[in-house]
Amino acid sequence: MTAPAKTPDLDKIAARIAKAWLRGVKGILDAGALLAKTRGELADDQWTELVVLLPFGPRHASRLVRIGKCDLLRTHVSFMPSDIFTLDRLAALSPERFAELLEADAINPSMDRGDLDTVAKADARADKERDLGARTAAANAELEERGKLRKYNVIYADPPWRFETFSGKGQRKSADNHYPTMAAAEISALDIAGLSAPDCVLFLWATAPMLPEALEVLGAWGFVYKSQFVWRKKKAATGFWNRNRHELLLIGKMGAIPAPAPGYQVDSVLETAEDEILKHSEKPASARAMIEAYFPTVPRIELFARPPPAAGWDMWGNEAPTAAGEAEVDAPAELELEGAESPAQGAV
Numbered sequence: 001m002t003a004p005a006k007t008p009d010l011d012k013i014a015a016r017i018a019k020a021w022l023r024g025v026k027g028i029l030d031a032g033a034l035l036a037k038t039r040g041e042l043a044d045d046q047w048t049e050l051v052v053l054l055p056f057g058p059r060h061a062s063r064l065v066r067i068g069k070c071d072l073l074r075t076h077v078s079f080m081p082s083d084i085f086t087l088d089r090l091a092a093l094s095p096e097r098f099a100e101l102l103e104a105d106a107i108n109p110s111m112d113r114g115d116l117d118t119v120a121k122a123d124a125r126a127d128k129e130r131d132l133g134a135r136t137a138a139a140n141a142e143l144e145e146r147g148k149l150r151k152y153n154v155i156y157a158d159p160p161w162r163f164e165t166f167s168g169k170g171q172r173k174s175a176d177n178h179y180p181t182m183a184a185a186e187i188s189a190l191d192i193a194g195l196s197a198p199d200c201v202l203f204l205w206a207t208a209p210m211l212p213e214a215l216e217v218l219g220a221w222g223f224v225y226k227s228q229f230v231w232r233k234k235k236a237a238t239g240f241w242n243r244n245r246h247e248l249l250l251i252g253k254m255g256a257i258p259a260p261a262p263g264y265q266v267d268s269v270l271e272t273a274e275d276e277i278l279k280h281s282e283k284p285a286s287a288r289a290m291i292e293a294y295f296p297t298v299p300r301i302e303l304f305a306r307p308p309p310a311a312g313w314d315m316w317g318n319e320a321p322t323a324a325g326e327a328e329v330d331a332p333a334e335l336e337l338e339g340a341e342s343p344a345q346g347a348v
Contacts, residue, residue, distance in 0.1 A: 223252025
């Protein structure tokens with residue numbers, strides 16, 4: 001004859017959980033582990049009776065059960081916060097995402113739910129960016145089958161601005177002595193719409209004296225001005241009102257291109273690396289790195305590009321690098337400049 005099942009001492013179990021509950025993060029994990037084990041052993045009516053005896057309500061009990069089932073929290077207890085809501089959110093992460101956040105020091109004892117809200121927004125934004133990139137790539141495949149020019153979600157441009165000088169000294173230092181320049185009206189007339197995807201962001205370089213013209217170009221290309229970066233140079237250059245030691249990188253938006261997630265924006269001041277030696281008018285690597293971090297998967301093109309080639313970018317311009325074996329696509333007629341190559345396709 002089988003002996004009747006022993007009735008669990010719910011008061012004793014509740015007392016053990018209440019005692020563990022008071023010992024900080026380790027106590028929360030211990031209480032969670034005990035609750036998770038107990039929940040698996042009790043019938044529903046017994047569980048309901050136990051929850052009434054606990055020093056917290058049924059919602060907290062459910063959170064503790066989820067926490068108690070997550071071995072990752074106990075394995076990395078020294079990195080865990082003591083907030084039950086945050087621990088519950090951490091328990092819901094996939095092992096892969098948990099490991100990524102741990103590696104990035106995003107999981108730490110001082111974190112709270114707000115930090116995970118920021119992470120969740122960043123994850124949602126990353127999903128949106130990947131989806132946009134996949135949709136544009138699929139549309140580009142269809143365009144290329146029809147012999148049409150592909151579209152881009154990111155356009156990075158460093159136009160050869162023509163700036164009027166008033167002395168022989170100024171003329172000797174002008175950009176015209178280094179490369180062919182273009183009037184703002186000529187730059188505005190370029191058919192950038194032929195390259196822009198419906199959802200697109202423009203990063204447009206401009207010097208301080210040419211800011212009004214740059215804003216006109218940005219609008220003529222179909223973009224709405226949103227913000228700017230400032231590049232702080234190592235040395236001051238010339239100028240009428242001051243010796244300019246900065247250039248501007250304007251940001252223009254078209255359609256529903258996603259902005260960076262809150263908390264993941266970079267500083268608005270771009271720097272030149274200590275060991276970085278730049279040629280005349282060459283821009284710092286930090287600018288392209290910022291764009292790649294913001295938009296890692298969508299199709300990108302650099303206009304008026306210079307060597308060396310950059311992985312993940314198509315490039316166009318008089319000096320644009322074309323690696324051996326790269327395919328080329330035809331540029332719109334309005335983009336044809338004397339000596340300019342069609343956009344060279346990179347590993348987009």
